Amino acid sequence: MSDITQFDVLLINVYLLAIFTNLIKTKTIIHLYRFFKLLVVVLIVVAIIEMVREQIVWHEALIKGLPIIPLFVVTVQTEFVLILKKLGFKGGHLFSNTIEDTVKIELIKSVDFLSSKRIGALITFEKTNSLDEYISTAYPINAQLNHELLSTIFFPSTPLHDGAVIVRMSNIVCAGAYFPPTERLDIPKTFGSRHRAAIGISEITDSLTIVVSEETGKISVAVDGYLDHDISKEALLLYLEKHLQS
Numbered sequence: 001m002s003d004i005t006q007f008d009v010l011l012i013n014v015y016l017l018a019i020f021t022n023l024i025k026t027k028t029i030i031h032l033y034r035f036f037k038l039l040v041v042v043l044i045v046v047a048i049i050e051m052v053r054e055q056i057v058w059h060e061a062l063i064k065g066l067p068i069i070p071l072f073v074v075t076v077q078t079e080f081v082l083i084l085k086k087l088g089f090k091g092g093h094l095f096s097n098t099i100e101d102t103v104k105i106e107l108i109k110s111v112d113f114l115s116s117k118r119i120g121a122l123i124t125f126e127k128t129n130s131l132d133e134y135i136s137t138a139y140p141i142n143a144q145l146n147h148e149l150l151s152t153i154f155f156p157s158t159p160l161h162d163g164a165v166i167v168r169m170s171n172i173v174c175a176g177a178y179f180p181p182t183e184r185l186d187i188p189k190t191f192g193s194r195h196r197a198a199i200g201i202s203e204i205t206d207s208l209t210i211v212v213s214e215e216t217g218k219i220s221v222a223v224d225g226y227l228d229h230d231i232s233k234e235a236l237l238l239y240l241e242k243h244l245q246s
């Protein structure tokens, strides 16, 4: 323990901070981070019990507890970054996916059309967590979302219809994006890879995804790792109002 220098502590701190703030998007890191947070809480509780039991004064406790300080600092920093992201603070400016009311109407029209024709679709709205890594491997579009464009993209047998459309602000940024599907085992077998991809992306980012089932025409929304299946147009509009500001 005493071999650890302040410089080592600093290095560990910087290293862990880099992992947990930059790679927080990947599932392994999220699981690792949850375990890490639990570890910090356990270590702090053990340290407090030891302090009380052995009547250690605070400065002795500080020296003894030096190795867990980086763990504590990183956890606090990471939590702080996550809270800022939740509040919509990104890269020094307030950010959220603002979507105009006219675009919401176009979107609902398109989803209704796709649903009535039983055309499968996956439409993901980026919020504060960047979807750049999925955009970079998809087909770029960069055009304002409207009913005609969105419906045409998902038309069966056309080159762009497979995969997901990603929407940033009121623009369709790309089509044909692929997401890591959820690894959950409790998802009903009736949900195939499209629905699993929607849940998957909602587990690792704060995005909102609309799914139209090719098989049934049913509309679902995936957000925060949860799939709300078979919802009405009205319920869809409520989701848009709640998650995407005008």
Ligand SMILES: Nc1ncnc2c1ncn2[C@@H]1O[C@H](COP(=O)(O)OP(=O)(O)OP(=O)(O)O)[C@@H](O)[C@H]1O
Pocket (backbone or CB within 6 Å): 120, 121, 122, 161, 162, 163, 164, 177, 178, 179, 180, 181, 190, 191, 192, 193, 194, 195, 196, 197, 212, 213, 214, 215, 216
């Ligand atoms: N990982 C993925 N990311 C994005 N889109 C995907 C992914 N996996 C599958 N898809 C899309 O879903 C289509 C296949 O859907 P599949 O029938 O397996 O799913 P489903 O959930 O049963 O949906 P549906 O009810 O529409 O049949 C693919 O052709 C592709 O367009």
